[in-house]
Amino acid sequence: MLIERKWKKWVFFYVPMAFFIVFTLFPFYWMAVTAFRPDSELYHTWRQPNATPFWTLDPTLEHLHGLLRTTAFPNWLWNTMLIAIVSTVISLICGMFAGYALARLKFRGSEFLGTGIFITYLVPQTLLFIPLADIVRGMQLGNTPWALILTYPTFLIPFCTWLLMGYFKTIPKELEECARIDGATRFGAMVRIIFPVAVPGILSAGIFAFTLSWNEFIYALIFMSSAELKTVPVGVISELVRGDIFFWGQLMMGALLGSIPVAIVYSFFVEYYVTGLTGSVKG
Amino acid sequence: MKRLLENEKVLATALLAPGVTILVVFIAYPFLMALWFSLTSISVGDPGEFVGLDNFQRALEDTIFQTAFKNTVFYTFWATIFKLALGMWLALLLNRHFRFKRIVRASMLLPFIVPTVLSAWAWRWMFDPTFSVMNWSLFHLGLIEDRLPFLSSGDWAMWCAVVVNTWRGMPFFAITLLAGLQTISTELQEAAALDGANAWHRFWHVTWPLLLPVTLVVVVFSIIQTFSDFQLIYVLTGGGPANSTHLIATYAYQVGVNSGLLGEGAALSLFMFPVLFAVVWVQLRYLKRMDVR
Numbered sequence: 334m335l336i337e338r339k340w341k342k343w344v345f346f347y348v349p350m351a352f353f354i355v356f357t358l359f360p361f362y363w364m365a366v367t368a369f370r371p372d373s374e375l376y377h378t379w380r381q382p383n384a385t386p387f388w389t390l391d392p393t394l395e396h397l398h399g400l401l402r403t404t405a406f407p408n409w410l411w412n413t414m415l416i417a418i419v420s421t422v423i424s425l426i427c428g429m430f431a432g433y434a435l436a437r438l439k440f441r442g443s444e445f446l447g448t449g450i451f452i453t454y455l456v457p458q459t460l461l462f463i464p465l466a467d468i469v470r471g472m473q474l475g476n477t478p479w480a481l482i483l484t485y486p487t488f489l490i491p492f493c494t495w496l497l498m499g500y501f502k503t504i505p506k507e508l509e510e511c512a513r514i515d516g517a518t519r520f521g522a523m524v525r526i527i528f529p530v531a532v533p534g535i536l537s538a539g540i541f542a543f544t545l546s547w548n549e550f551i552y553a554l555i556f557m558s559s560a561e562l563k564t565v566p567v568g569v570i571s572e573l574v575r576g577d578i579f580f581w582g583q584l585m586m587g588a589l590l591g592s593i594p595v596a597i598v599y600s601f602f603v604e605y606y607v608t609g610l611t612g613s614v615k616g
Numbered sequence: 617m618k619r620l621l622e623n624e625k626v627l628a629t630a631l632l633a634p635g636v637t638i639l640v641v642f643i644a645y646p647f648l649m650a651l652w653f654s655l656t657s658i659s660v661g662d663p664g665e666f667v668g669l670d671n672f673q674r675a676l677e678d679t680i681f682q683t684a685f686k687n688t689v690f691y692t693f694w695a696t697i698f699k700l701a702l703g704m705w706l707a708l709l710l711n712r713h714f715r716f717k718r719i720v721r722a723s724m725l726l727p728f729i730v731p732t733v734l735s736a737w738a739w740r741w742m743f744d745p746t747f748s749v750m751n752w753s754l755f756h757l758g759l760i761e762d763r764l765p766f767l768s769s770g771d772w773a774m775w776c777a778v779v780v781n782t783w784r785g786m787p788f789f790a791i792t793l794l795a796g797l798q799t800i801s802t803e804l805q806e807a808a809a810l811d812g813a814n815a816w817h818r819f820w821h822v823t824w825p826l827l828l829p830v831t832l833v834v835v836v837f838s839i840i841q842t843f844s845d846f847q848l849i850y851v852l853t854g855g856g857p858a859n860s861t862h863l864i865a866t867y868a869y870q871v872g873v874n875s876g877l878l879g880e881g882a883a884l885s886l887f888m889f890p891v892l893f894a895v896v897w898v899q900l901r902y903l904k905r906m907d908v909r
């Protein structure tokens with residue numbers, strides 16, 4: 334073991350670690366404090382001496398009431414959740430099938446397809462939003478949840494396929510071969526033998542895909558126009574900023590409530606998420 | 617039917633069909649459409665006509681676009697450097713043994729999990745000209761006399777965007793590099809220490825070369841995401857003040873969606889393509905090399 338002195342540990346470990354913790358978490362703390370701070374306290378200018386900016390003396394739920402009264406926030410939350418879950422499930426199924434085919438089956442053009450899928454993985458949403466809006470409109474999907482449910486898989490499928498392909502390759506072929514000798518079909522062996530063994534990988538891909546679709550912004554911004562059909566990130570921007578007026582308390586309450594569900598899902602599956610994250614960049 | 621699925625080629629086709637269909641309809645086809653749009657004067661409600669490279673020419677002469685392009689390069693360059701440096705540092709810290717390690721590591725990823733648009737609002741509120749907590753703190757610590765123009769000056773705002781992007785992307789670097797670090801055996805470090813290498817030399821001559829492959833991949837991903845970023849600027853400044861903080865993507869949105877000039881907007885987005893293509897090419901070459909090994 335490398336031994337180090339106490340002062341060194343303070344300088345090289347505790348102090349930098351504290352810096353990272355404060356830097357990372359302060360914005361969330363600030364979001365939470367603002368969400369519960371009464372308006373009278375919120376708008377204290379930066380020069381006022383008696384302000385207590387780092388906490389609040391009388392926390393209030395007025396912003397929560399305001400948010401529920403003036404906006405369709407519960408709808409936004411429900412839309413975000415529904416769209417994230419459905420598009421994740423679609424992408425997982427496509428990714429499992431495609432990943433299996435690329436990892437296990439021999440056919441012409443498999444390498445080409447693998448590379449093709451990998452390239453689509455690297456196409457950012459901001460490159461294609463203009464023609465895509467036109468296509469969505471042409472398919473009569475504009476302003477329906479389907480616009481997002483069908484387009485989110487474009488960035489989720491490549492990722493799921495890539496991750497699961499890697500995972501399937503680590504499963505020994507013998508497992509499948511045994512099942513086939515016992516009379517299982519190829520498809521049956523895949524569904525009943527390989528997929529159950531791959532549950533940890535599938536879970537990783539699913540959690541990661543879920544957080545990605547919860548995060549998506551530009552498609553939701555462009556494809557959805559009715560207030561009650563929006564997702565949380567878009568609704569917060571378009572309904573809580575009216576002209577030049579920012580409803581900061583409600584904005585922060587909305588941001589907080591919109592972050593909590595995804596943070597909860599994440600906290601239950603941290604290890605799977607990390608596997609998904611690190612796997613997402615492995616070749 | 618059952619017998620047919622036993623054929624590897626048939627089964628492969630059937631399994632790949634759903635995913636590939638979605639990718640072709642919603643990525644390959646829109647890409648071709650983007651190319652076509654960019655060569656026409658199409659706008660909302662008007663199919664327009666073929667105009668050749670006019671849209672690209674106009675973009676190159678457009679001073680707002682020139683600024684947006686410079687901003688995008690600036691933003692990508694500095695944010696990537698900071699994310700790499702801080703992410704590496706954080707990874708090295710997290711690689712040590714300490715109490716509450718799991719919870720600290722989990723909470724470090726929060727900026728990456730929480731929707732960027734939502735956390736960017738918290739930052740915007742922290743940068744608010746009148747009610748900024750940062751101005752308040754600095755003023756009461758006696759460090760400033762007058763408030764800092766965080767988002768009200770173009771130069772300051774670009775740096776603020778770099779800070780927020782770094783804040784958001786650093787965990788991705790840290791956690792991925794940490795995974796890389798964990799595969800490096802500690803014996804190598806100890807051997808180097810016995811040979812008298814100090815901590816910096818151990819990092820530079822042992823850890824860094826071994827981490828290089830992971831680092832390259834993470835940097836490529838980060839460059840793609842940062843170069844094509846939209847959300848952060850959209851929330852923090854909306855491209856203002858006076859169009860001085862646009863990125864390519866936010867300006868393309870303004871032209872293509874807000875003004876409805878689909879052709880010009882598509883051409884503006886396509887300016888991202890050569891850079892992204894170069895980065896992807898590096899990535900693919902690198903992957904090929906991995907396969908050979």
